[in-house]
Every structure is written in structure tokens, then in C-alpha cells.
Amino acid sequence: MLKFLGRRLLIALPTMLVIATLAFGLLHATPGGPFDTAKRMPPEIQRSIEAKYHLDEPLWRQYLRYLNDLAHGDLGPSFQYRNTSVNELVRAGLPVDAVVGSLALLTAMLVGGFTGTVAALRRNSLWDHVPMFFAVLGISIPVFVTGPLLILVFAVQLHWLPSGDWRGIDIRYLLLPVAALALPYTAYIARMVRGAAIEVFTSPFIRTARAKGLPTRTVVLRHALRPVLMPLVSFLGPAFASVLTGSIIIESVFGLPGIGRYFLTGAINRDYTLVVGITVLYGALIIAFNLLADLCYAWLDPRVRLQS
Amino acid sequence: MRLSKILKCSLCQRRLAGAALALAMTLTAALLAACGGEGQGPDVPVVSSIRVGTGLAADQTLRRALDAMPRTLDPSLLTDVDAQKVTDDLFEGLTALGLDGSMVPGVATSWEVSADGKNWVFHLRPEARWSNGDPVTSADFIYAWRRQVDPKTGTEYAQALAPIVGAMAVATGHAPVSSLGVDAPDPLTVRIALNSPTPYLLFLLADSFMQPLHRATIERWGDDWTRPEHWVSNGPFVVKEVVIGNRITLEKNPLYWDAASVRPNQVIYYPLETLTQVGRFMAGDIQFASIFPNSQFKWLKSQLGDQVVTGPYLGISQMEVNMLGPPFAMSRDLRLALNLALDRTILANKVGEGLQEPAFSVVPPLPGYRPQIPEWASWSDERRHAEARRLYAAAGYSAAHPLRVQLDYPTGEDNRDVFDAITAMWLTNLGAQVEPYNEEFRVLLQNLRLHKAALFQNGWIGDYPDPFTFLQLFQTGFDQNFSAYSDPAYDALLSAAAQEADPARRFRFFEQAERRLNEEGVSIPIMYYTSRHLVKPYVKGWQLNIQDRIVSRYMYLLEHEGG
């Protein structure tokens, strides 16, 4: 086990390097630079700005300089928000996404898991068709529709909740964005759990357990849970990494100061350091959560050996 | 056997029932969608009615929206319109913005200009103060302006000071900073030497790039001077808090020389997407929205009535052609054909919902300037279309051999419909096959710089209310002359205007130049921009102006209930 962990952490380093390099290269390959506005600058001033941000150096030098800073935990200055560092932006935005994202995914896991299981147990009844219909809706209707719709109903017409803004851990301000973000994930999870649960419930060993007269609850919890959780865990790893680095649409619809929006404006404004920095962060999260997922596999299914 | 068959049957039946139920729900939804939508929103106005009193509200906190998060609050370094909106509240230049958007005395109480229009003297008021108590002196202006043109500072718009003697020489590194044509003979006097008579100088002086800076603060804190804890400015407000991506909070500057007349205690700016602004406004969380979608104009008007405010904005949406190669460079007939075949009234009234004015020439309406509207603008549709077809044929195109060209435009929310309509019009009226192609902004900018696009949109917003800022777009050598139009006669007219001290005669030169532009058809104007706002009925002390610079200091909130 420890050997496994050690190996994975060792591999993580070169993986991160590749991620950083790819992102760096990709950003610099995109046409247009961060200081390209419609108004052209006199060359002298252009040179001065570029010198300040080291954009005048050959690309490989900039790359090495960036890696060096990265090794020290410094993600560099933001090119679009002058006089602000990427570290600062991430420090300010990450808690927002962490709160909204984890609440949304937890809700999705609970609600989706429960609904999916019940749907599988009461297959082809109303308990199955009704929630699954709503699951289909949840998947087909995009967030940029549900978000404004929720605002329209609960904030504008009913005045029950505020229409957005970030006020820390305040349930009134969190309810709508979490609900909007949780909806598609709930739908996904519900359908996946139902599918996996149906597989499991019709498998021989479950029928044996039931034939033995074990109550449904025991059957579900003790025998069926683990196989059902397997695909869920695979899905949740990247899902967590993704919500932690922000959902662009939720942030713009509700006006939340999260990382997702910076990422979008950063890509559009060619803010090299910001985009690469967030990508590196995302990479670290992906690696971490996928590792966690692998550990979960081993725990859920004792037959899984993590190395052959 | 029979029993199991029956069981099987009932299982089937249950399955069928379930499926039918789901289907029924879907169909119901479809039916509802089909029948329910009458094309209008809910019959009852969404926002509850607001009752406004006559006295001042207890809480004078203004909540305004911005289109995007300002990239910096340093007035020299900023490049975006949103940042300038905020610095308009934080700094005061020699001149300032009045309630109606005109120039009023700011830090300067009076000024004189020499007979040849090239030398200005400004007298500063002795009571002007920085927010830390220091007096505002002429040295603060000299410092700021030198910093603006100094290449070492790395500002993105040093050309703002181009009219000043020596500015461009300093900016391009050919002269020391001290050679800039400004000086301060005493702490209360500023002198400016200009290259040529510049009637719009007073407007320039209220721009963020010309505002004074507190030297000691910048030298002490460097790039960090814009942080709230180090902030020093001389305007009606100072920065209290910046939460990137969420809000900027300003509070009243008690040491501002005219603080007594500043009504709001606090101003909070929220950077929000367009649609989000509408939602927040209707929920009552912001009081002054900076924009709303064109396509929602009629509906918002029906819901909010007078809270929807629009007015002319100093800018034009236009298309330009590439004068460096086929198909437009050699064929004036083709350029004019496209111009005439555009049904601008339809675009303005139908696609634009009547929000924007159709544009027939490059320069928007300006006081004292005679609009150069081409003759064909007043023709009947039939006559205009016939002439367009004649020109199209004269250029060598026909149904068998139609024009095939791509129209590049930047991705934007309202653009797609407009350009779909335009290309459809050209197809119907001429038979020309113009393909609309949206590109991400910076990619488009690159293509324009390299003159790769044959036909493209180039929206332009004027820096100051003067024809030159628009006509300059077609001047040989201007760095945003993306059409590469080069006409010695046109350039000569612009130079003559630059040297002319008399404002009326100067305008005549511009009018001639614009006529020439119309004859050449290099620009295909579409519409003039409008500024659009949503304003709560209890917010007073503001007026629309052509540059859409509405400062917070005159605004105040009346008592109100609801909304």
C-alpha cells in the first residue's frame, strides 16, 4: 500500500511537469498577446512592458523562469489584472469554489444516490419513472438556463432569496447557486446509480442473499453498495477537481468571485500566468482525486489489487 | 402456464404504463410550450411597484454595475472603459465632468489659451486636497503626465497625450521625459504647449490619463499603491475595498474640496454579465445597471417603463473593406453597391428594436458639425436597390458570377443576428454571397493587423466628442487603419483641419473629408451606438451624456418602498 502511494506520488511530479509545459506552450501558441489592445503602443513602451513581464525573453527562458517560480510556489503576476499576483487571485477565489462546489457535489451524491437506488429497487414503478424523467430534464437543460430561471422565480418574483453575490458561508446566498450546480450532477449520479444498482440486484449472489431471506436494507447496504459505488467513484474524482476550480457559468450567473471566471477572461485576454497557474492547480487536484479514487477501488472491492 | 402468462402480461402493462406516463409528461411540456408562450412575458409586471417619497433615504449607498472587472485602478495604466468609470469617481483632473457630461472646472478654476490655440495656462484652486491632507499642486499634474509618457512606466495608452509637444518623442524613447511640453511655474499654475490647436483639450483633461497622481505614495509603494490600505486620490471618493470578481467599494472622501456637495456615502460597483445585471436589478440588488441586452429592450420597457433609459453614445458600428487587394480595392462600384444595398432602417428598427440610429456616415451627430449624409440615404427603397444592382453589375458581378466573400466579426451577444440580417439583405437585394464568420476578438485583431480580412466589422468608440477621433481611423499610417485606406487628398484635409484655430472652419475641413470618405465607400456604416441603462426611480442626480460617463457624486437616493 505504502509502496503504491509512494510510486504514485513519484509519478505525480513528471505528470505535473508535462501539464505545466503543455499549458504554457498552448497559451503561447494562441495568437494575440496579453497587451494587445486595439490601440497600438509605441514600440518603446511595448518593449518596456514586455521587459517588465519577461515577455521579451526567448520562450525557453520564460519557460524555465516559470518552472523555477512554480517550484517555489509562486504562480507569477497576473497579466490582465495588473499589480495582482495569481497566488492572490487563487487564494481569494478557491474558497468560494470549494464551498459551492463541495456542497453541490455532496447534495448530488446524497440525493442522486438515494433516488437512483430507490428507482432501481422499485423498477418500472412511479418511483422509477418520475425521478428518471426529472433526471433527463436535469441533464438536458443546461446550467445557463436553470441558473437564471431559479433567480427569476426565487429572487425576482418571490423575493425569497437574494439574486446572487458572495457573502461567505451564508445559506441564503448559497442556496440558489448550489442548487443550480447540483442539478446536473444529481441527474448524472441518479442515472448511474440506478443503472449500476439494477445490474447488481439482478446478479446471482444478490438473489441468493434475498432467497436466504435477508431484509432489503441489509442486502442493499452490505452487498450492493460497494459494486454500485465503483463507477460512481470513477466519475466523482474528476468531478470534484472540476467544481473546485470553478464553474464558469454558475459564477457569472450568480456573480460569485471564483476561479472559473478568471480562467475564462484569462484565456480570452491571454493572461498566460493566470491560465497556466489555474491549469496547474487543476492538474494537482485531478492527480490527487484520481489517486483517492484508486484507493477507494481497493477498499470497495478487495479483489482489486493495485499493482499486478 | 396461464397464470404466468397473466403475470407476464401485468408486468408488461406496468412497464407500458410507466413509459406512457413519462411520454405524457414530455408531450404536456411540449404542448405547454407551444400554447403557453404568447410571445410576451407574464402579464403582471415582474417587479412590484415602487413607491418613492420626497425626502432623502437614510441609506445613501449607491449600488452600480459594471460590465467587467476593471483590470487596474491606476488611472495611467488602465485600458478598459469600466476602469475609467470607477476612476471618474476617484480622481479629479484640471477639468471635471458636470452633471450633464459637459466640462466644468475641476482642480483648475480658470484657464486661458493663446491666440494661435497652442498654449494653455491653467490656474489651480488652492483649496484642492489629496485624501491624505496634502494640497494638490501643479507638480502632481506634471508628475502624472510625465509618468504617462515615460516608456519605463509601461502604460498602454501614452498616445493619449499625443497633442502635447514632445509627448510622442518621449514615448518612443527619443527624448528625455523632462522635454514634455508641460511645466509648472508655480504650485498653482500649469502650462501646456500643444502641437496644433486642439479644441477638445478640455475633454482630454478630464480623461483618466490626464489626472494627477500622488507622487510620494507611488514612489513609496510602487505597484502596490492601488491597494485600499495605501490608496490616495483627490476626487470625491476613495477606495475602501476591492474583492476581485465581486465588487469595488468606494467611500466618500471627506477632504475633497467640494465634499459638502457629494451626496452618496458609499458607492459599490459590481462587475456583472449583461443578463445577470438585469436579474439583479429586477430583484432590487443593484440600482443602476450599466447595460441590458438589445434584444430585451421592448420587453424590459413593458415591464419597467421609465426605468429603462437610453441615449446616444459616441460610437459607430460599421464594416470596413480591405483596400489592399481584391475584391474591393479596385472596385469603387462594388463598395458602393454593398453600401446602398443595406436596409439600415430595417436593421435599426427590427433587428435593433429601435434602440439604435441607422448610420449613413462615419461621424455621429455632434454639436456644430454638419452631418454628411449621402444623397441616396433619402431615396426610396426601390430606387436605392435598383442603383445598388446597377453598381453591382458594373463591378462585374451577376447571378451567374456572384460576389463570394467572408465577413469577419467578433463574437458578441447581439452580433450574430445583426450580421445574419446583413448578409441576408445582400443576398436578397444583390445576389451577393457574403458568409458571416465570427471570431474570437484577439484572433480577429491579429487578422486585421495583418490585413487578412477582406470585409470586417470595426466598431469604433470615440475618445472625445470631436470628428477627428472618427476620421482619424482612415488616415494613412494610423495604427488602427485596418482597411489600409490611403488617400493623399483625405490626409491633406485632415492636416489642414489640425492646423486650423477657428473651430467652425476646422469643422468645414472635416466635413469635406467625410464627404470624400462617403464617395469612396471604404466604410459601410451600420448603426450608431446607444448607451443603455436601467435606473431605479428613486435614484436622482444623474443625466445621460454622449460619452456615457455618469459620475456618482451628484447622485442621491430618495426614500422608497419596495423594489
Next chain:
Amino acid sequence: MNAAILPRPARAAGQWRQSWERLCRHRPALVALALLGFVVLLALLVPLVSPYDYATPDWDELYQPPGGGHLLGTDGLGRDLLVRVMWGCRISLLVGIAASLVSVLIGVLWGATAGYAGGTTDSLMMRIVDILYTVPFIPLVIVLTVLFGRSFLLVFVAIGAVSWLDIARIVRGQTLSLKNREFIEAARALGLSNTTMIVRHVVPNLLGVVIIYATLTVPTVILFEAFLSFLGLGVHAPLASLGTLISDGANHMKSHPYLLTIPAVFLTLIVCSFSYLGDGLRDALDPREQR
């Protein structure tokens, strides 16, 4: 060995026919198939039959609600919504099905190989997946459009590059669990090659999860294509896909709700059909199920 404990063996020819018969008996799946077929038929026929086309504006008929001359109403340029939605269905179905199929294929093969191989191969393959997860998408698409111009094929590449990753992970997870079961050992003892093992023994046991995930991928892909059009990729205006119709409609949510609800209903119908079809397929392919 007790036959009841053995999971599915490899498929014999006769079993495909059995599965097909089972599918035919699965009523909801049949209804879904019929519905899908109906939508496809509409999408193909309506634009041919309708007097309107998707591009020509009609200045006198802006924002007409459904009913009257235009069955589903008109949009902001007076274009017939029914024809536009039908074209949208064409494009979205094409993109949705094709891209989903491709990404499922790649994802299943990649994930199964990685999970079955284990060790260094697995590690390497999964690290590649990790890296691909993190590639910043917008710059990637921009670079692609600059390099390759604006071809519709690029849409498939762009979508395909991203959507197989989740499936690969899920499949790998399932494979890890499967490969240590007795039947695999039994088959291995028979001396079957690795490819045969993966394709004929591992993959069929994954089908359940894969089908579910495939049906979940279709709407994601369709909406993703709408996002791409903002970057200049995807359908060329004035043509529209269901995704772009929905995102345009979202801008008119308060003023002209039918512009949003109508394409959304069609998308929901399509997704619903795929879901039920997926259910039917999964049931049909599972020989252990008893009616």
C-alpha cells in the same frame, strides 16, 4: 462450477438474436426508438416540405408566437422556428451520436486495456488521461481553429478529445474489479490472447455501465457544441444547432419563452429516448435477466 455464479461468458451467435428479441419486447425502448425515428423523420422531411428556410429573414413576422402561419413561431429575424429546430435536430443528432460513439469506443478500449494490463501500462495510460483532463480547452480550440481553419470535422476532434476521458476512467475501474474474478482466470487458463480477453470477455461485462454513460454523453456533447460556436467553431451562422438555439433562447427567457422551451423540449425528447433505449439495450444484452 455452479452456473448460477458464473457471470456472462463470451457471446455465441445465437445469443445476438436472443438479445434482439429481448429488445423488441422491451416496450419503453421500442417507444423510445419509435420516437427517435419520428424525430429523425421530421428533421429530414420538414425542411424539404416547408415553404420556409432557415436563413431568410421576414421583417414583418418578427417574434411571432407559435400558431398561425408559423407552426412553432418565428425568431428575432422572422425566421421560421420549426425549420430551424429541425435543422438543429439534424446537426445535434449527427454530432451527438457520432461524437458519443467515437468517444465511447476510444474510452472503452483505452480504459479496458489499461485496467486489464495493470502495472506500468495502466499507470502510464491513466497519467495520459490525467494530463488530457487538464488541457485548457479554450486556448486549445483557438489554436485548432487557427491551424486548421473552420471545418466541421474540427468539431468532432475537439469534442472527441475531451469526452472519452470519463468513460475511460469508469471502464478502467470496472475492469480492475472484473479482472480478478474467477471466470477471467478460467479463460486465461484456456490460453486466450489478451486482445480476445479484453474484447470478448471484459468488454461485454462492462456494457451495462458503458451504455448508461453513453446515453449521458449525448446531451453533454450537444450542449458542448453550442459552447464551441462561441469560439468560432461549430455550426456557421445562420445555421443553428439545438445547442445554439437553446443558448440564444436563454437570452429571451423572460420576453419570448417559446424560443427557449421549444428547442429544449426537442433536446429533452431526444435525450429521453436515448435513455430508455439505453435501458432496453442493457436489459437485452444481459442474459441473466429473467422475465
